[in-house]
Amino acid sequence: MSIPALADSGLVLRDLAKSYGPVAAVRGIDLTIAPGETVALLGPNGAGKSTTIDMILGLAPPDAGSVTLFGSTPARAVADGRVGGMLQTGQLISELSVRELVAMVAALYPRALPVDEVLAVTGAERFAAQRTTKLSGGQSQRTRFAMALVANPDLLVLDEPTAALDVEGRHDFWASMSEVARQGKTILFATHYLEEADSYADRIVLMARGRVVADGAATDIKSRVGGKTIRATLPGVDLDALRSLAGVTGALRRGEAVTLACSDGDAALRSLLGTYPAARDLEVRGAGLEEAFLELVTEDEDEETAP
Ligand SMILES: Nc1ncnc2c1ncn2[C@@H]1O[C@H](COP(=O)(O)OP(=O)(O)OP(=O)(O)O)[C@@H](O)[C@H]1O
Ligand SMILES: [Mg+2]
Structure with missing residues (x-):
């Protein structure tokens, strides 16, 4: 039998949709990400990136369509530690040091990595003894990254992981990330920055107004929008x-x-x-990126209204 097992299929989104009241945040997304790929979800504010990521992580139920992660549901894949998520918002538990927090997450998962190894690779070891309430924005981001990584997931889903970081912080973050990618993990990250997507992703999925408006190799997307x-x-x-x-x-x-x-x-x-x-x-x-998005979306909507 040469039919590939569903379990090998990475991430599969089928006609995924979600509205918040009258706002159609995600309007029918089809996307397949193969194991080992690093994919950037690129798009302007309000494109639907976070809504998509929340559905992938099982944090928000889709109105329509489906999410399949390694052949199972998001809830199953997250519980098994196969998926690690880093969200755009959300508080870290207070009253704990960074090391304690990461160790607590590690204790929840069957194949967790050694906590010290994760603190080292994410650059969180320098402030591992600090309380989570005493962290800078960049340190919080590193802590979130460590929490996502410690379960030793096959898929990492990161929502604007470098949003709070300065130039040096961004550089360090992507150096850690590249190391993780080399270990064969599948990575999906949301960003506003074409340069970031171009430098660190094999593939760019461009979203605008709840839809995928372009999907291809970074060089290809760059030539389309740059x-x-x-x-x-x-x-x-x-x-x-x-x-x-x-x-x-x-x-x-x-x-x-x-x-x-x-x-x-x-x-x-x-x-x-x-x-x-x-x-x-x-x-x-x-x-500019915003303008290019608008052009692509307009094109998309013209096609829709065509007879
Ligand atoms: N909890 C919510 N309640 C109501 N509307 C929401 C909610 N979350 C998102 N939206 C709306 O859904 C749309 C998509 O938002 P989403 O956060 O997914 O975009 P995004 O691409 O992540 O944007 P950003 O780049 O600003 O993070 C926006 O119009 C937003 O206002
Ligand atoms: Mg967002």
Whole structure:
């Protein structure tokens, strides 16, 4: 039999959805992450990253769809210590030192790592004797990381792990993380930062407004969202023709105005004017991440409303 066991399939999300009252936070996500992959969940504020992560960790029930972790439910996988989560918010238990807290978590899991080893790899050993109420933001983040890691999980799910860290702290954090990734663990982390996703993930899943709007190798996503945007007034030209111009990766239209997403802004501008001299009101802009997200989402919504 060559059918791979479900248990080997890592993380599988199927048509996952969740609303908070009228807010559709997650609107139908399909995603498969193979064991050993490091994946960044990239997106602007409110994209639905934390809601997705909460459902993966079994902290929030989906309205629709399913989460499968190594062939079982989130609750089962978390109880077995196969999944370690690091949340964006939440207090650490007070009245304990960092070492005591990490040891307490370790005691809950069957295949926990030695506490000292985890304190060392996460850089928490320097303040291990300190009370959890006396920690800086960066130290709290390291403590959370140690708590996620000590169960020796196969999958680590981290919600903006470097949010409270300064530049040096970020660097140290990712050095620890890379070490953990080398041990073959599967890692999913949420971030706002394209650079962070590009540097530390094999693959980027771009989310906006509750949907996955792009999913691919970091280099591929970077070229899609890191390029220039050209806007022009150009009536009556087919979008597919614009998409085939040199340096252009995407095109959309609103009335007479077209917007081109470009991998190479210079080449795109030359080919646009060479092919369509009637193009006017030209605007070339560096596509910031937020802007690129908006373009991708608009594209997505245009497709939805298409007949
Ligand atoms: N507990 C909640 N009650 C009501 N609305 C919520 C709740 N949690 C999230 N939302 C809403 O759901 C949407 C998605 O939020 P979510 O926290 O998942 O986004 P995010 O991508 O993690 O954003 P950020 O980058 O700011 O952390 C937002 O519109 C948010 O306001
Ligand atoms: Mg969030």
